[in-house]
Amino acid sequence: MESHRKGDLTEATVITELKRREIPVSVPFGDNERYDLVAESAGDLYRIQVKTGWLSDGCVEFHGKSSHTNSGGNVYKTYDGDTDFFAVYCHELEQLYLVAEDAFETEIRLRVEDAEIEQPSINWAVDYEFDEQWPPENGTNDATDDREAIVQTLRERGVDVIDARDSDAPYDVLLRTPADDLLRAAVRRGSVTNGRVRFDTSQTVPGPDDIEYVVVDCAERGEQYLVERASYEHTMSLRVTEPEQTQPSINWAADYEFDKQWPPR
DNA sequence: CGAAGACGGACGGATCAGAA
DNA sequence: TTCTGATCCGTCCGTCTTCG
Numbered sequence: 001m002e003s004h005r006k007g008d009l010t011e012a013t014v015i016t017e018l019k020r021r022e023i024p025v026s027v028p029f030g031d032n033e034r035y036d037l038v039a040e041s042a043g044d045l046y047r048i049q050v051k052t053g054w055l056s057d058g059c060v061e062f063h064g065k066s067s068h069t070n071s072g073g074n075v076y077k078t079y080d081g082d083t084d085f086f087a088v089y090c091h092e093l094e095q096l097y098l099v100a101e102d103a104f105e106t107e108i109r110l111r112v113e114d115a116e117i118e119q120p121s122i123n124w125a126v127d128y129e130f131d132e133q134w135p136p137e138n139g140t141n142d143a144t145d146d147r148e149a150i151v152q153t154l155r156e157r158g159v160d161v162i163d164a165r166d167s168d169a170p171y172d173v174l175l176r177t178p179a180d181d182l183l184r185a186a187v188r189r190g191s192v193t194n195g196r197v198r199f200d201t202s203q204t205v206p207g208p209d210d211i212e213y214v215v216v217d218c219a220e221r222g223e224q225y226l227v228e229r230a231s232y233e234h235t236m237s238l239r240v241t242e243p244e245q246t247q248p249s250i251n252w253a254a255d256y257e258f259d260k261q262w263p264p265r
Numbered sequence: 266c267g268a269a270g271a272c273g274g275a276c277g278g279a280t281c282a283g284a285a
Numbered sequence: 286t287t288c289t290g291a292t293c294c295g296t297c298c299g300t301c302t303t304c305g
Contacts, residue, residue, distance in 0.1 A: 052296090054297090109271085111269085
């Protein structure tokens with residue numbers, strides 16, 4: 001079967017699977033969007049890109065990238081931020097998987113058969129089965145756990161941190177400088193996507209009137225970053241690898257490492 | 266060192282718009 | 286009407302990196 005028909009079949013199958021679970025599904029008008037479906041859970045809308053998974057060496061494999069050809073050859077583009085989840089349907093197994101867009105870079109293999117050598121890095125397919133992943137967690141408990149862990153790490157650095165969790169204050173913590181100043185800060189978990197440390201810059205992060213800093217903890221890089229809230233307006237990411245095109249406006253993660261920024265001048 | 270994951274690329278197919 | 290380039294897609298494969 002040619003690729004487009006197979007893709008259509010997969011999309012139809014995924015819609016059927018979602019409807020069978022009584023999940024509200026919408027299909028964007030036209031095919032100009034980089035997601036195929038919108039699914040609703042508890043009032044939240046999630047963009048879903050449907051992918052066909054194929055069985056290879058005991059793994060369900062799929063690509064989280066699109067490719068096309070131009071005069072310069074092949075061009076590959078990831079769905080960086082254009083979708084929330086990949087719904088992967090494997091026709092051989094008749095199984096639907098749900099993988100978060102930020103769970104990998106360009107490709108992931110979900111192991112369905114036992115590996116000859118057990119490795120902690122194995123992505124077991126059962127962990128990604130749709131019913132295991134849906135509904136997406138709203139993150140409330142995770143956020144609390146994250147904040148505690150981040151605060152703990154800050155204290156291990158010797159920073160005097162006052163946790164404002166139980167207050168109504170817009171900030172998460174107060175950071176006491178060696179000069180005895182108290183700085184209002186939000187703490188957020190960061191993750192590496194396409195060579196950039198990204199963190200939540202949505203409306204849940206207070207504005208520069210309410211906080212002075214955002215502490216970003218990136219477990220993947222084992223690093224904490226200190227970002228001045230006034231240094232960005234809406235979005236912010238920190239470059240960890242060289243981009244294809246160098247730009248003067250790049251925010252290099254190394255410049256924001258906590259130890260380099262603390263204490264603030 | 267070997268196995269598995271990650272990454273990048275080649276290739277084939279379809280559709281559409283614009284130019285010749 | 287035909288051709289070409291751009292924009293999508295899925296499938297397959299080679300190579301590099303990581304880890305036990």
